[in-house]
Amino acid sequence: MKNLLVESLYPSWGQAYQPDDVLFESQTGHQHLVIFKNQQWGTVMMLDGVVQTTEKDEFIYHEMMTHVPMFSHGQAKRVLIIGGGDGGILREVLKHPTVEHVTQVEIDQAVIDMCVQYLPNHSAGAFDDPRVNIVIDDGVDFVSECVEQFDVIISDSTDPIGPGESLFTSKFYQGVQSCLAENGVFVAQNGVSFMQLDEVTTTQQRLKPCFNDVTFYAAAVPTYVGGIMTFAWASQNPEIRQIDVEALATITEQAGFKTRYYNAAVHAASFALPQYVIDAIGELS
Ligand code: AG3
Numbered sequence: 203m204k205n206l207l208v209e210s211l212y213p214s215w216g217q218a219y220q221p222d223d224v225l226f227e228s229q230t231g232h233q234h235l236v237i238f239k240n241q242q243w244g245t246v247m248m249l250d251g252v253v254q255t256t257e258k259d260e261f262i263y264h265e266m267m268t269h270v271p272m273f274s275h276g277q278a279k280r281v282l283i284i285g286g287g288d289g290g291i292l293r294e295v296l297k298h299p300t301v302e303h304v305t306q307v308e309i310d311q312a313v314i315d316m317c318v319q320y321l322p323n324h325s326a327g328a329f330d331d332p333r334v335n336i337v338i339d340d341g342v343d344f345v346s347e348c349v350e351q352f353d354v355i356i357s358d359s360t361d362p363i364g365p366g367e368s369l370f371t372s373k374f375y376q377g378v379q380s381c382l383a384e385n386g387v388f389v390a391q392n393g394v395s396f397m398q399l400d401e402v403t404t405t406q407q408r409l410k411p412c413f414n415d416v417t418f419y420a421a422a423v424p425t426y427v428g429g430i431m432t433f434a435w436a437s438q439n440p441e442i443r444q445i446d447v448e449a450l451a452t453i454t455e456q457a458g459f460k461t462r463y464y465n466a467a468v469h470a471a472s473f474a475l476p477q478y479v480i481d482a483i484g485e486l487s
Pocket residue numbers: 211252253254255263286287288289290291358359360361391393394425426427
C-alpha cells in the first residue's frame with residue numbers, strides 16, 4: 203500500500219486508507235474536506251483528517267442515531283438535525299411516516315453540496331423533500347435563538363475539535379433543552395468510548411443539569427475504530443426509553459420500512475453499557 207491517507211484523530215495510533223481516486227479536496231472555510239474512493243469502504247468522506255462516513259458502513263451509524271430516538275418517541279412530527287451534512291440522518295428520519303417537518307442546521311454548505319455530488323446514496327434525494335428546511339448556520343446559535351419546539355433533536359457532529367466543539371458545550375445543551383417539546387428526545391454522537399472516555403463523562407456532566415434522564419447507548423461502527431461508539435441520550439421523561447422489546451417490534455413493523463442494522467432487539471440491547479462506561483459516568487438513573 204502506498205500514499206496512505208492516515209486518520210489524525212489519535213496522536214499515537216490510527217487507521218489508514220489507500221485512496222484509489224481522490225474525488226474532491228478543499229479547505230471549505232470551516233474545515234478541510236476530502237472525499238475519496240477506497241476498495242474496501244467505497245466512497246469515504248473525511249473532515250479535518252477524521253473519517254466521517256463511508257458508503258459501506260454508514261447505515262449502522264445513521265440507523266442507530268435516527269431510529270432509536272424516533273421509535274422510542276413513537277409519534278415524532280417535528281425533527282431537528284444539527285450537522286449531518288452528508289444527508290444520511292435526514293434520509294432515515296424521512297422514512298418515518300409520522301414526520302411532518304424536518305429542520306436541518308448545517309454550518310458548512312460545501313459538505314452538503316459535495317456529498318450530494320459524490321455520496322448521492324447518503325441523502326438519496328432527501329434534501330429535495332418538501333418536508334425539509336435546510337438552514338446554513340451555527341447549531342449553537344440556532345438552538346439558542348429558536349422559538350420552535352421539536353419532538354426529536356439529533357446532533358450529528360464531528361468530534362469536539364474544530365467546528366464540532368461548540369456542539370458539546372453546556373450552552374448548546376441549554377439551547378436544545380429550550381427547543382425540545384414535551385416528551386422530546388435528544389441524541390448526539392458522543393465518540394468512541396474506549397478511546398474518548400472523557401467525552402462521555404463531560405457530556406454526562408453537562409447534560410445532567412438540563413434533563414431528568416441522561417444516559418448513553420452504543421453501537422460498533424467499523425470505521426470509527428477503537429470499539430463501540432456511544433450516543434448521548436437526554437429527555438425529561440425517563441419512561442420514553444423504558445419501552446419494551448415487544449412494543450418496539452410492533453411499532454417498527456407498523457412503520458413499514460426495512461432496516462439493515464436496527465431492529466427492536468438491537469434497540470433495547472444498545473442501552474446495555476460496558477461496566478467501564480457505567481463506572482465512568484457514576485450511577486445511572
Ligand atoms: N459524524 C461523526 C464522526 C465521528 C468520528 N469520530 C470518531 N471516530 N471518534 C459522522 C457524520 C455522519 N453523518
